[in-house]
Amino acid sequence: MSKGLLCITIVGASVSSASAEPTATKVEAPAPGTVSKTEGLEAWQRVYEVASHPRCANCHVGPSERPMWSGPSYGETRPHGMNVYAGESRIGAEYLLCSTCHVTSNGERGNPIPHAAPRVAGAWRLAPKEADWFGKSSPAICQQLRDPARNGNRTYQQLAQHLDHDVILHWAWNPGGGREPAPHSLTAHIKDILTWGAAGMPCPDDKTAKADPTP
Numbered sequence: 001m002s003k004g005l006l007c008i009t010i011v012g013a014s015v016s017s018a019s020a021e022p023t024a025t026k027v028e029a030p031a032p033g034t035v036s037k038t039e040g041l042e043a044w045q046r047v048y049e050v051a052s053h054p055r056c057a058n059c060h061v062g063p064s065e066r067p068m069w070s071g072p073s074y075g076e077t078r079p080h081g082m083n084v085y086a087g088e089s090r091i092g093a094e095y096l097l098c099s100t101c102h103v104t105s106n107g108e109r110g111n112p113i114p115h116a117a118p119r120v121a122g123a124w125r126l127a128p129k130e131a132d133w134f135g136k137s138s139p140a141i142c143q144q145l146r147d148p149a150r151n152g153n154r155t156y157q158q159l160a161q162h163l164d165h166d167v168i169l170h171w172a173w174n175p176g177g178g179r180e181p182a183p184h185s186l187t188a189h190i191k192d193i194l195t196w197g198a199a200g201m202p203c204p205d206d207k208t209a210k211a212d213p214t215p
């Protein structure tokens with residue numbers, strides 16, 4: 001992809017109940033090769049700060065099938081209470097559906113009551129096993145995200161676009177209920193993914209710089 005504007009559609013959910021109309025945000029995507037490895041790694045560090053934050057990592061668990069409760073609003077870190085398992089389905093179909101408690105509130109923003117189940121998406125569920133971020137190191141998450149075999153077969157541009165169409169992501173930056181929002185902002189996060197990608201998706205433990213950024 002050459003230099004250009006990546007048009008991202010922001011779904012106006014969870015920010016305010018006033019409007020559910022999508023609005024368009026234009027994020028400038030740097031051309032591949034125009035970003036140094038150092039800048040790429042700086043951008044990656046910010047991406048990692050987001051990915052490892054409880055608002056993201058609590059759902060991004062691996063084969064344990066157990067969502068996590070972590071972050072200051074939870075006190076101690078522990079698996080989701082009430083013996084909740086997501087199962088192979090990742091939505092609890094084999095046990096108790098996530099949607100039993102994580103119901104979508106019609107047009108209402110998130111859930112402002114502390115310790116109530118977040119109510120933001122009809123399809124509240126665990127991330128795919130491959131996107132196993134909870135407690136994982138920066139290099140481990142980095143390698144997963146740049147590996148098409150484990151990231152849903154996405155280019156970095158597709159990762160950036162993917163980030164924006166999901167109301168869960170909007171919730172993570174505006175969770176309410178005494179929960180700490182994810183760091184930076186959704187727009188900054190998308191820019192960081194694009195910057196990291198244009199630098200050739202460097203990871204902190206790479207032996208040598210990737211000379212040729214993946215198109």
Ligand code: HEC
Pocket residue numbers: 050051055056057058059060124125126127128130131144145150151152159162163168169172173182
């Ligand atoms: C409620 C659970 C949940 C939360 C919270 C959550 N995610 Fe996800 N995430 C998912 C699910 C489910 C998918 C798979 C969606 C798909 O493939 O269509 C996913 C997929 C992704 C992907 C695609 C890449 C891959 O390897 O599969 C990225 C990137 C991502 N999430 C980033 C984030 C970030 C950043 C946050 C926090 C700001 C976050 N997620 C919070 C459930 C969650």
Ligand code: HEC
Pocket residue numbers: 054055056058059067068069074080082084085086087090091092096097098099100101102114115116117118124125126179
């Ligand atoms: C019996 C009700 C119930 C069921 C079923 C349930 N949850 Fe929850 N969930 C809750 C409650 C309540 C909280 C908030 C607890 C708190 O803040 O102290 C929560 C919080 C969470 C969180 C933490 C969100 C954050 O970062 O603050 C995640 C992740 C989560 N649930 C995922 C799931 C998944 C995935 C399923 C299905 C496999 C599921 N839950 C099923 C009640 C439920």
